[in-house]
Amino acid sequence: MHTEPVGAKPSEGGLGFEDFYRAHAAPLVALLLLRGTGLVDAVRLAQDAMTVAHRWTGRLGTSTGVDAQGLRAWTLRLAAAGQGAGGVATAPDPLLGAGADSPPLHARTAAVLTPLHELNERQRNVLAHRLTGCPPGAVGYELGLSMPKVHRTLHHVGRLLGAGDEAGDRDDRFVGLLAELVAALDPVLDLKAGFDRVSDASRQLPTPLQDFGPQPPVPPYGAPLLHTFAEPVPSGVRAYAADLAVRDAPYLVAERDRFPVAELAAVRLGAVFALQVERFRRESERSGFRTNRDDFTAQDAQAFALALTRDALRAAPMFDAVQNLDVPRRAGFLAQGLAQDDPYTIEVSYDSIELSLALARFRRSALGLALRAMHRPGVDTGHEAQGPLADALRNSLFDTHRMLHQLDALNSDLSRAESTLPDGYYVDMTRDFDLHQAFHADLALGVDAAREALARP
Structure with a gap:
């Protein structure tokens, strides 16, 4: 797979955002068309995503691992989520202008997209992410799919598009499909006008990128969230969010004043x-x-670890209040180890447990900061006055301490098995997995649900 999309030229030196926009705006619109989005909506979503990316890359700089491929995958993630910097446009975006009504454009795009009509949403998403330059392991990371499912999907889509069985033939066919769409868009897209709109919108956004409160310390969608953790009876932070959903406006106003937005981000x-x-x-x-x-x-596992490292590097500079952010370094160790070892080896197991431990310590620190942030001047610090959110965060902090002990014990068992026990002794590396997953999902989905509930007028 090419490291740059069709129409893009490899960057020389630093990555200027205007150069990035001119190289990647048309492919981003094309990728959204491949996902089944209509032309006008595809342009709007692409512009919104580029606006957010423009604003945040100015703060992140290029020293945090935000290369062209990473930024391209991130802008697709933003656009695919359908939540950019603005609302529904009341007039055609200048990037498209009058091109929305171009009969030749509609005829050409329809011809290119006809073979994709049989694809479902997951298959289209896999194809789009592959075309950002993501290797299969990173596609699995982005979409929350197992690697067998990613490879089967790529093979199925390739055969549907008439590609050979070899991965190289399949990727060439995918790139050719994107090239046809970009060529169809080229006559009707005004990249200069489109970039001017993005640049102006990025500078003029007076409100935070979230719906309320101070700006969170990380870019929106700093990591892909897996929406596969249903729970019959919400508990913890999700129970707090469910309660907010039925509260009246005065109660929500009071909760907004005490909600630690940055810390919970x-x-x-x-x-x-x-x-x-x-x-x-x-x-x-x-x-x-x-x-x-x-x-x-090992190749898939390393791509997965590199994608996670990229997101951790992007987020790290935003966590000034959390001093011990060891996550990017530990993720980097994991990716480096996979260059030499298979994912099931003891060496990789050590690295992955150390990464889980680093994340648990970071979570412990962030939860402590969130609880302390609720004790702002003028806010009653009594236990009763803190309410259900503080109770949920304290319970989560207790769960985190338990998680740290369990991970330490797993690390110790692995070390003992390697050094003193006979060959063939098996240590279950995923014990406590379901319990820990429930802890993580409660926080990730609960914070999102609480922010959504508090954003109601």
């Missing part, structure tokens, strides 16, 4: 990263069995 992001690491550990463990040996190869 850190808590949420740490929980999302932890969910991804738990997925990594489970797939790595399964790949150690003979019948599953090819389900999670």
Whole structure:
């Protein structure tokens, strides 16, 4: 797969955002068309995502691992979520202008997209992420899919599009499809006018990127969230959010004043990263069995770890209040180890547990900061006055301490098995997985649900 999309030229030196926009705006619109989005909506979503990316890359700089491929995948993530910087446009975006009514454009795009009509949403998403330059392991990270499912989907889509069985032939066919769409868009897209709109919108946004409160310390969608954790009876932070959903306006106003937005943004992001690491550990463990040996190869595992490292590096500068952010370094160690070892080896197991421990310590620190942030001047610090959110956060902090002890014990058991026990002794690397997953999902989904409820007028 090419490292740059069709129409993009490799950057020389630093990555200027205007150069990035001119190279990637048309492919981003094309990727959204591949996902099944209409032309006008695709342009609006692409512009919104570029506006958010423009604002945040100015703060992040290029020293945090935000390369062209990473930024391209992130802007697709923003656009695909359908939540950019603005609302529904009341006039055509200048990037498209009058091109929305171009009959030749509609005829050409319809011809290109016809073979994709049989694809479902998941298959279209896999194709779009592959075309951002994401290797299969990173596609699995972005979409929360197991590696067998990613590879089967890529193979199925390739055959549907008439590609050969080899991965290279398949990728060439995918890139050719994107090239056809970009070529169809080229006559009607005004990149200069589009960038001017993005630049102006990025500078003029007077409100936070969230719906209320101070700006969170991380970019929106700093890591992909996996929406696969249903719970019959919400508990913890999710129970707090469910209660907010039925409260009246005065109660919500009072809760907004005490809701630690920035600190809980850190808590949420740490929980999302932890969910991804738990997925990594489970797939790595399964790949150690003979019948599953090819389900999670070292190449796929390394791409997964590199994608997580990229997001952690992007988020790290935003966590000034949390001093011990060891997550990017530990994620980097994991990715480096996978350059030499298979994902099921003891060496990789050590690295993945150390990464889980780093995330648990970060979560513990962020939860402590969130609780302290609720004791702002003028706010009653009594236990009763703190309310259900503080109770939920304290319970989560207790869960985090328990999680740290369990991970330490797992690390110790692995060390003992390696040094003193006979060959063939098995240590279950995913024990406590379901419990830890429930802890992480409660925070990640609960914080999102609470912010959504508090944003109601």
